[in-house]
C-alpha cells in the first residue's frame with residue numbers, strides 16, 4: 001500500500017507557511033513504493049518539503065500511522081478501504097469518504113487503474129457468443145470454467161458470484177493461476193478468473209468481462225491523506241486523478257522491480273505497475289468441512305495413483321525387458337525414461353496442458369504421473385534381468401524352453417524382487433506427485449494443499465499433506481507385505497555362490 | 503551318436519575351437535579333458551546349440567543342430583553345468599519338473615518320475631521341496647542331474663559336474679554317476695579336469711589343447727601310444743598333482 005504520508009508539523013501554521021515538511025508513507029511492496037515516490041514528487045513540485053517513509057508494513061500499520069499523524073498520506077486501494085479498513089463490504093465511494101472523514105482522513109480521486117478480480121474469456125469466443133458482461137454468461141452452462149483455488153476457496157468468491165449473477169456452469173475445475181492461462185489459451189477452459197492487471201490478458205488477447213452487477217469490489221488506487229493537510233497539497237494530489245492506467249502502472253512496476261530505483265521508476269511519469277493489492281484482503285477459508293472431503297479426496301487420489309501405476313507397470317515391465325537386452329535400444333530406453341524423470345513435474349504439466357488431446361483432464365494428470373512412474377520400474381526390471389548369471393540363462397535355454405517361456409518361467413520370476421522394488425519406489429513417488437493433479441482441476445489430496453497454499457492457510461495444507469504422507473507410508477508397507485507374500489523363499493535366502501563363473 | 507564335422511569357433515582373434523571333427527559313439531561315455539581354456543565347454547555348448555559355430559555342422563543321431571531344430575533337439579539332450587545351474591526361485595522338485603510341466607505331462611506321471619530320479623541319483627526325498635540355496639553342493643549337483651534326466655534324454659552332457667565338490671563327496675558322486683551311466687546306457691559327454699575321473703567314468707577320452715583334439719582313445723592308448731609329447735606331459739602333470 002502506498003502511502004503518501006505528509007508529515008505535517010503544525011496545521012495551524014500550515015495555512016501561512018508554504019514550505020513545510022509533509023511525510024508520505026508506503027506499504028511494503030513495489031507498487032506502493034512507486035506511488036509513494038509519485039506523491040513525493042508531486043508535492044515537491046507544489047513547493048512542499050517531503051519525506052517518504054518507504055515500506056512501513058501492512059495495511060494495519062500504515063493506516064494506524066496515518067490516523068495518529070505519524071504520516072500524512074499513503075497510497076491505498078478502494079477495495080482495501082471498504083473491506084478491510086472500514087469493514088463495510090461494497091461501500092460506495094460516498095459512504096467511504098463520509099466514514100473516513102470521521103477519522104479526519106480524506107480520499108483522493110481514483111488514480112486510474114484497478115487491481116481487482118475479473119473474469120476473462122478468449123476474445124474470439126466472447127465475440128462469437130456476444131458476451132461482454134458477466135451477466136451475458138447466463139444461458140451458457142456448457143462453458144468450461146478453470147478457476148483459481150483462491151477464488152473458489154474464498155467465502156466472498158466464486159459461489160456468491162454465481163448467486164449474484166444467477167449463473168450455473170456444468171464444468172468447474174480448480175486450476176493453478178498460470179496453468180489456467182495456458183489452458184484458456186489452448187481452449188481447454190473458456191472462463192477463468194484474473195487480476196485485471198495480469199500481463200497475460202494482453203499477451204493471449206483475452207477480454208475482461210464487465211462486472212455489470214459490481215460483484216467484485218473495486219481495488220482502485222487512491223491516496224488517503226489527513227484532512228488537515230494544506231489545501232494546496234490536497235489539490236496537487238487530486239490532479240493525479242485518472243493519470244495512471246493499468247499499462248502505465250505495469251510498466252513502472254516492471255522498471256522498479258528491475259532497477260530497484262523507485263524514484264527513477266516514478267520518473268517514467270507516474271510509471272506504474274500493478275500488483276494486486278487484492279491479496280491484502282483477508283482470504284476466508286471455504287465453509288465446507290475438510291473432514292467431509294477427506295474421504296472423497298483420498299479416494300480420488302488413490303484413483304489417480306492406481307490408474308497411472310497400472311499403465312506404468314504394464315508399459316514399464318516390457319520396456320525394462322527390452323532395455324535389458326544389449327544394444328543401443330536398451331540404452332535409449334533407459335536414457336529417455338531417465339530424462340523424463342528430470343523434467344520438473346510442474347513443467348511437465350505445463351507442457352501437456354496446451355496439447356489439445358490432453359488439456360486439463362484426468363488423462364493429463366494420469367499421463368504425467370505415468371511418465372514419472374516409469375523410470376524406477378523400467379530400470380529395476382532391466383537391472384533384475386541383466387543381473388541373471390549367464391550359466392543360469394544357458395541352463396534355461398539348454399532345457400529346451402522357448403525364449404518366451406524362459407522369460408516367463410525363469411527370468412522374470414528371478415527378477416521379481418527387483419521389479420517389485422521398482423514398483424514400490426514408483427508408487428511411493430507417485431503418491432506424492434499425484435498432489436499436483438489438483439493444479440489442473442483433478443482433485444485428490446493436492447486439493448487442500450493447493451487451496452491452502454493460495455489462501456496462505458496452514459491447517460488446510462495439512463489436511464492434504466498429512467493424509468498424503470500417511471498414504472505413502474501405507475503403500476510402502478503394503479508392498480513390503482506383498483513382497484513377503486509372493487517372492488519365493490528361494491530368492492529371499494542369501495545367495496552363497498551359486499553364480500560360479502563358467 | 504554325435505558327429506562334429508569341421509566345426510570351428512572364434513571369438514574375435516581368439517580361436518576357441520579350431521576346425522574339428524569328432525565322433526561321439528552312442529551308448530558310451532566320452533570324457534573331454536585338457537588344460538583350462540582349451541575349448542571343452544565350448545564343444546558342449548556347441549552341441550547343445552548355445553553357441554553357433556562359425557562353420558561346420560553338428561548332427562545328433564543324424565539330425566542337424568540349427569536354430570530351427572535346436573528346441574526339439576535340446577529336449578533330447580540333458581545338460582548339466584557345474585553346481586547344477588539350478589533356478590533359485592524354484593524348489594528342487596520344481597526345478598526337476600519345470601520342463602515336464604511346461605510340456606503338459608500328467609502330474610502323477612511327473613511326480614512318479616521325480617521319485618524315481620531321486621532314487622537313481624540318491625537324492626534325499628525329504629529335501630525335494632527345499633530351495634537350491636538350502637541344499638549342499640553335492641545335493642545341488644544331484645538335482646541338476648535329475649533335471650537333465652527328467653525328459654529321459656538320449657544323451658547327457660555334463661560340464662565339470664563334480665568340479666565344485668570336496669574330495670569325499672566327489673568320490674561318492676563319481677561312484678553314483680558310474681552306476682547311473684551303466685544303468686541308463688546313454689550317450690554321455692563329460693567334461694573334467696581330472697584324468698583319473700575321466701579314466702574311471704569314460705569309455706573313451708578326448709584330450710584337447712588350444713581348441714584342437716590332440717588324441718582320442720583310452721588312458722592305455724595315451725600311456726602307450728601318445729600321439730604327441732604333450733600327451734605324456736599332460737599325464738605327468740596330472741600324476742604330479744595326485745602325488746601331492
Ligand SMILES: Nc1ncnc2c1ncn2[C@@H]1O[C@H](COP(=O)(O)OP(=O)(O)OP(=O)(O)O)[C@@H](O)[C@H]1O
Nearest residue numbers: 502513516517518537538539540541542543544545
Ligand atoms: N563368450 C565368449 N567370448 C569370448 N571368448 C570366449 C567366450 N567363451 C569362451 N571364450 C574363450 O574361448 C576359449 C575356450 O573356452 P572354454 O570355456 O571352452 O574353455 P574350457 O576348456 O571349458 O576351460 P575351463 O576348463 O577353464 O572351463 C577360452 O579361451 C575362453 O576365454
Ligand SMILES: [Mg+2]
Nearest residue numbers: 502542543544
Ligand atoms: Mg569349461
